Amino acid sequence: MSEFQPDKTMLRHYLQNKLSPDDETQLELWLADHPEALADLELDLLMQVGVGTSENHEFNVEPQVNIMSKFLNGIAYVLAAIFMSQLIFGKYFVNDSLTFIDLDNMRGAENIMSYQINPDQDLILRFGVLTDDIYQMTVNNPEKNKSFQFFNLRPNERLDIIVKLSSNQVETGLWEVSVTGNTNTRQIIYELEIRSE
Amino acid sequence: MTDQNTEAENLSKKAGELARGIMAGDQQSSSQFVNLHYRWLLFIVRKKFARVSGHEDIVQDSFLVVITKLQQGQVSNPDTIRAFLRTTAINIGYEYLRKDKKYASAVDQDSLEVFADARSDVLSSLEWDEGIKLVKQVMTELPTERDRQILTQFYFEDRDKPDICETLDLSSAHFDRVLYRAKQRLKELMQKHQDHDDVGKRPQQSKPFSTVKTSNKGPKLVSKWIHALIAWCHPQREVLAV
CATH class of the missing domain: 1.10.10.10 (Winged helix-like DNA-binding domain superfamily/Winged helix DNA-binding domain)
Incomplete structure (x- = not known):
């Protein structure tokens, strides 16, 4: 028979989860033989949980997850927020000085994609390519007889091509963006409707 | 030795004896084992996993695992059965946390419908x-x-x-x-x-x-449930009333 006998401090630390795993095991096995002490601790536990909820810190019924999972969940939430913002705001990002348009979002779309921009903002166009080729891009607005050409566009390490149009180049209206590779000359065409805020 | 120590020693011995009884196929030992330890184990589970629901599911499955292992002769030292029961409950609790979903009991819900007493323990929850x-x-x-x-x-x-x-x-x-x-x-x-x-x-x-402080209803009812469950899992064994 074990001579183990917890004192008040140990019981208090047990309630507050401050015992070592070995001490906790020893105490819990001791409780199996001491129903009176168990009954007292049951009441303490009830109060502990009840007081916790009374502090407006409602106990979360969802299982706890480790820090890495929380971190990954956090990233997932951020990505989800970005995705939702793209859906809601027309698949472009806006900050104080520029508007970002991801042309890849238009692939497979039947309709012309419409973007609302601030006339004072520069426009960043991004599109992904499949090979490390040299590309050229034409941004054309037939209605307003405006056209800009960009040559020798080399994709970055993520096979993205990024082109910047300054605010004085961008006007509202229907724009056609065509991209052609030097090796693969198949032309990819995007249609953009730019509207003013 | 004080009366309290004697009582504690008796409880400790009784747990080992009941474990041996379960190993020998005694159904009453199973129900007594559950009655003796249900409240204790539920307290441990409630404390360790305070922020999740399904405490009684964890406890019941723990009893089921331990009793089944005893019946199958897979427990080498019956005198340490409570440590094994406690560890089993903690592992099942953590399994629940890891799965990040409602605890999946070892017995499917359709099977539980068969037993009227299965839901009685919900009262204590x-x-x-x-x-x-x-x-x-x-x-x-x-x-x-x-x-x-x-x-x-x-x-x-x-x-x-x-x-x-x-x-x-x-x-x-x-x-x-x-x-x-x-x-x-x-x-x-x-x-x-x-x-x-x-x-x-x-x-x-x-x-x-x-x-x-005083109710002993939950353990008795759950013991009944465990009893019925064991009988369902091992139909060749006779079910004894709790």
Whole structure:
């Protein structure tokens, strides 16, 4: 028979989860033989949980997850927020000085994609390519007889091509963006409707 | 040796004897084993996994695992059966946490429908939940702010005794008395609420607060459930009444 006998401090630390795993095991096995002490601790536990909820810190019924999972969940939430913002705001990002348009979002779309921009903002166009080729891009607005050409566009390490149009180049209206590779000359065409805020 | 030590030693011996009885195929030993340890194990599970639901699922599955292993002769030392039971419950609890979903009991829900007693233990879950709500309610009614502070700092904020003493300007010896009195006042308020709520209700209406101290209904009913479950899993064995 074990001579183990917890004192008040140990019981208090047990309630507050401050015992070592070995001490906790020893105490819990001791409780199996001491129903009176168990009954007292049951009441303490009830109060502990009840007081916790009374502090407006409602106990979360969802299982706890480790820090890495929380971190990954956090990233997932951020990505989800970005995705939702793209859906809601027309698949472009806006900050104080520029508007970002991801042309890849238009692939497979039947309709012309419409973007609302601030006339004072520069426009960043991004599109992904499949090979490390040299590309050229034409941004054309037939209605307003405006056209800009960009040559020798080399994709970055993520096979993205990024082109910047300054605010004085961008006007509202229907724009056609065509991209052609030097090796693969198949032309990819995007249609953009730019509207003013 | 004191009476308390003798009683403790007897309980410890009894657990080993019941484990041997289960290994020998004695059905009554199974139900007695559950009755003897249900409350203890439920307390451990509730404490370790305070922020999740399904405590009784974890406890019941733990008993099922341990009793099955005993019956199959897979436990080498029956005298340490309680340590094994405790570890099993903790592992099942963590499995629940890892799965990040409602605990999947070892027995499918359709099978549980067969047993009328299977749902009886839900009552003790409700009582526990009602007790928590009651604590929450009476915390706002405590007569002194210091009672609220010491209970909150001790129970919720898990602050150390010296820290609480410093905050509330208490001596070390005074701390124990103040905490004890605050707990007593909380208990009295809970009892008062309980008595008030019971007016007009059926006399046999359960009392969440008092149940925590005295009720032995849950373990008996769950023991019945475990018994029925074992019988269902091992139909060749005769089911004995609990």
